[in-house]
Amino acid sequence: MNIFQRFIKSLYSPKDIAKYRFLGIGKTILYVFLLMFLSTLPGLYHFSKMTITALNEGKQIFMEELPPFQIENGNLTSNIKEPFTLQKSDFQIILDPTGKISKQDIEKEGNVVALLKNEFVVVNDRNVQNFPYSALEGMKLQNKDIDKFLSSINGVLWIVLPIVFIIMYLFTSAIGFIKISIFAGIGILFARTFDRNLQYRNSWRITAHCITLPTVFFALMDALKTVVPGGLLINWIICLIFLYLTVREIPKPKVKA
Structure with a gap:
């Protein structure tokens, strides 16, 4: 399954996300960078538009x-x-x-x-x-x-704007990786609660896909210049719900006879 198929599945299917726990770490990191790129685009567009208007x-x-x-x-x-x-x-x-x-x-x-x-x-x-x-x-x-x-x-605007985008992108990516690392730890707690066998590295992989829906949603809100009240809280709640449902989709370990 390629990265775009995973992107679509991650918007609605915890069952498919659960399968990504065995995905290669390189593919997972690439996926995170793609998500952060998408979430940065609306901010860059509005910043560029405002900058050009201000200069004119x-x-x-x-x-x-x-x-x-x-x-x-x-x-x-x-x-x-x-x-x-x-x-x-x-x-x-x-x-x-x-x-x-x-x-x-x-x-x-x-x-x-x-x-x-x-x-x-x-x-x-x-x-x-x-x-x-x-x-x-x-x-x-x-x-x-x-x-x-x-x-x-x-x-020199054609030079300045790419530099601004790179700074925004790196900052957003850093925040994204920190967020995933924190929620991956919460995924381990969910796994212990539901008696699922899940190591931190596997939890990190599924968490990277669980943030897809809130990331896309808030990117769209930014594109529409719509402020969502309590946006940070809503973002975290959606991530937790997706992570909760995904961990539950992981099969329980087989009991030895």
Whole structure:
């Protein structure tokens, strides 16, 4: 059975997943990387779309719509006394030289580009990227300099986006492997409860396939930009249910006469 057939079966069939406990570890790891790739695609799409839109509108925004500002010695300064917010069609821009708004304050927002007191932050569907001004040591930036910077970024976007995707993919994959390793241990507990013969390495293999349904579901929700209340809890519950049903499908050891 090839990887795509296993993918389809893993969406609905604990009985078939139970058979994958003897699958080669290399094939299982490849399957996990495929799942993590699929789960990363929606985030990359929305991030790319927002980035391109922001760059295209950036010149007008920084030169005409934002108050004059300056970034020097790791700090943002401006004549405004309160945070300035500019609402665009697909995202929001925040300029805050006062320090009243922190990265944590905007992490819950949808799509935000924020120039905060000490860092530049981009939030895209709960994916947060930040850049501290301290990395610009010795440099002085104003509105017109940002405008030039955006023009240069636009020229190398085809290089930047793949790098961002690789970072997102590696991070998502690391989280996925940790999750599988934790649930594989829970699979051993299920096996002992139901008197099934299951070693950790076999539990790891079936767990890697048990996460398929929640992974695909939440990838679709991300693609549709739909927030699922209690998403993390629902994700874990679905994984546990699939793992529970899969372990029960493993035949009991034969009793010697």
